[in-house]
Amino acid sequence: MAPNDSAQATGEAKEPGAGRRKAARYAVPIAVAGVAAATIGLVPALAAAGDPSLPKISAQQLLEKMAASDTQQLSGTVKVSTDLGLPGLGSLGSFMPKGGGSDTSASPDAKLTELASGTHTLRVAADGPDRQKVSILEDAAEYSLIHNGNDVWAYDSGSNQAYHSRHSAADAGKEHGGRTPDAGVPTTPKALADQFLKNVDPTTAVSVDGTVRVAGRDAYQLLIKPKQSGSTIGSVRIAVDARTSVPLKFTLLPSAGGKAVVDAGFTKVDFSKPSASTFTFSPPKGAKVTEDDGKQKQTFKPGENLPGxxxxxxxxxxxxxxxxxxxxxxxxxxxxxxxxxxxxxxxxxxxxxxxxxxxxxxxxxxxxxxxxxxxxxxxxxxxxxxxxxxxxxxxxxxxxxxxxxxxxxxx
Structure with missing residues (x-):
């Protein structure tokens, strides 16, 4: 395990949130129920035996590298597993989207709440702020959400239903209560990490806790722990790619012990430019297409439902x-x-x-x-x-x- 700076409190950092905002240039867009912003997780990425030997780095330096990262292109596979200790999605109650949204099976509001529990496999791809794609792979079907310029498509192969929304930058703030369908909550380790790191304050301790290999890549482990007592969150670990400074793995452990509530990690990742065809979509023959005219108000706001x-x-x-x-x-x-x-x-x-x-x-x-x-x-x-x-x-x-x-x- 490589020696690294540890027990460095975030109070010593100089406004890490400001730098991170510069780095938030891509995020795979998914409109999941608000609770999922804090609870969607990915099964631990496959790691090779032994920790890589990397140059020593402090927590402050690692945060700065993450903020300065300009990576906008990637593709890969992630596993999704969430364990809130709930018997089913019905227990999520008021955290679920309510009313006003499209009720078709291809609507992001309706479909992607499934990620709030159970285990799922995702394929993700991103090419800058205007082109992203997420696909949920099921046993006999696939659900995809594609953002390409002004178009947002969602397609459920199991029901052969599609959802389409088109908007310009000028319209983006007017539709869906100020949020377009593609402006969703985190589904990648980077997006999950951004949600936590932008709220880091003097009540948080941040350190670098060794190294790890994730999806065949060398990474530093950033450890985040509350200084306060009484929180249900014990710690958060973020594996940060040593070359690109992009988060590859995200793990949230409860203070009560046991397995992770959230565990997010790539099993495969490629930082080359995805093919343009990845983000093109035409409804298959016979598919039922629902056009979103912007009147269906998206009543939930994913980023506002993170706890504590x-x-x-x-x-x-x-x-x-x-x-x-x-x-x-x-x-x-x-x-x-x-x-x-x-x-x-x-x-x-x-x-x-x-x-x-x-x-x-x-x-x-x-x-x-x-x-x-x-x-x-x-x-x-x-x-x-x-x-x-x-x-x-x-x-x-x-x-x-x-x-x-x-x-x-x-x-």
Whole structure:
């Protein structure tokens, strides 16, 4: 393992976010549900035995190299696996896109929420900011999303349905509530890394933790850890290509231990220019094509749903009836719903059935109490939420105890 600078706090860096914005020149476009921005992951990339010997580099230098990277062309294969500890997509609730979007099976809003759970294989390609493609490979079908200039196409071979949107740069800010269909959330290690690194602050420690080989390439390992207690996030590792400074692998480990919640890595990658034909598409004969006229409003905003200090709560203070408690990795959003908490089963009319229904509702979360009153905590391996019986919601990438403490802080 090559010797590298370790335990370097990000407070020593000089505004790494500003440099990274210069580097954000390509991103594979996918419109996935907002929760996927923080939870979509890729199965660990295949790594060769033994760590490569690379020149010593500090965390600050590695961040600067990542920010200065001008790589705009690549193609490759990634594996997608997400483990939130949820029984199914239905449990994602309000994080899913709601209303207004196209309901065809080829619509990005509808199709790509599948990446929020399970295991998937993707093929990705990018050639600058105007040409990107992502394909989800299934057992007997393939779903592709292609951005080529002003055109965005999506095609589901299983249903032989296609989705098409066309917009100019001038129209981009007017359609879909200010977001076009191709302006989606991260699906590559680089895009995932950008989401985390742009929110790095003094509550975060960053170091270089040795080297690794990913998809046959030498890489440094950037280690990101919260300095604060109470976060559900234990650490984030980003394998950074030694030659291009492009992230090749992204791993998010929970503070409670166990396997990764998010693990993103290329199994194959090529930094040469993809063929122009990669980004061309014509609907097959007989395909049902849905034209998006821009009236279907995209109601979810992927980048705004990242939990805790990862960006999800950074704008919450601007929301009505919402404020942020704390900062960084332990930030918690407090939302006043104006409601009465969780619904109660009708005990009077249901008899034993009503009691059973109430037991089922109670089993969905953990009952808690304190000076704030009583409530229920609903948990995943990453995002937890406390709903009090008076209708206040506390949510963040924090532990149950942190949520209860936040609720008690106002009483």
């Amino acid at each position: 200090g990862l960006g999800g709560l950074s704008d919450a203070k601007d929301g009505k009836n919402t404020k942020v408690i704390g900062k960084g990795w332990s930030a918690i959003a407090e939302i006043q719903t104006g409601g009465k908490g969780l619904p109660k089963a009708d005990q009077g009319k249901g008899g034993q059935g009503g009691q059973d229904a109430q037991k089922f509702l109670d089993s969905l979360g953990d009952k808690v109490s304190g000076p704030f009153g009583t409530g229920t905590v609903f948990k995943t391996r990453l995002v937890n939420a406390l709903i009090t019986d008076n209708g206040t919601v506390y949510v963040g990438a924090v532990t149950k105890d942190a949520l209860v403490a936040a609720a008690n802080s106002g009483h």
